[in-house]
Amino acid sequence: MVAEVRPEYPSDWPAIVAVAKRLGVGSAETLRKWVRQAEIDGGTRPGVSSEESAELRRLRADHHLRSDMCPRLALRPGAGNPKRPAGAQARDQVTLERTAAFDRAW
Numbered sequence: 702m703v704a705e706v707r708p709e710y711p712s713d714w715p716a717i718v719a720v721a722k723r724l725g726v727g728s729a730e731t732l733r734k735w736v737r738q739a740e741i742d743g744g745t746r747p748g749v750s751s752e753e754s755a756e757l758r759r760l761r762a763d764h765h766l767r768s769d770m771c772p773r774l775a776l777r778p779g780a781g782n783p784k785r786p787a788g789a790q791a792r793d794q795v796t797l798e799r800t801a802a803f804d805r806a807w
């Protein structure tokens with residue numbers, strides 16, 4: 702819609718403000734961001750597309766889960782070397798309990 706009325710205005714901003722008022726969008730800045738993202742998704746403007754952004758979010762979440770799980774898997778009872786000194790095994794258990802308490806707090 703902004704692209705359709707753009708020729709009637711001296712720049713993008715007045716066109717965006719006019720369309721935002723017509724659509725009842727609370728902030729013209731919101732509409733401006735939507736327009737820019739649509740241009741990126743359409744390939745007319747450089748940037749990260751919505752699809753790429755969603756993929757990056759998914760990969761980051763997956764990485765966070767994996768990095769979050771790995772230390773816990775290593776600290777679970779019986780996961781380590783059974784010949785480790787008892788003090789080291791006790792420290793592992795305390796660390797595991799603190800991690801679990803921290804997760805419950807969040």
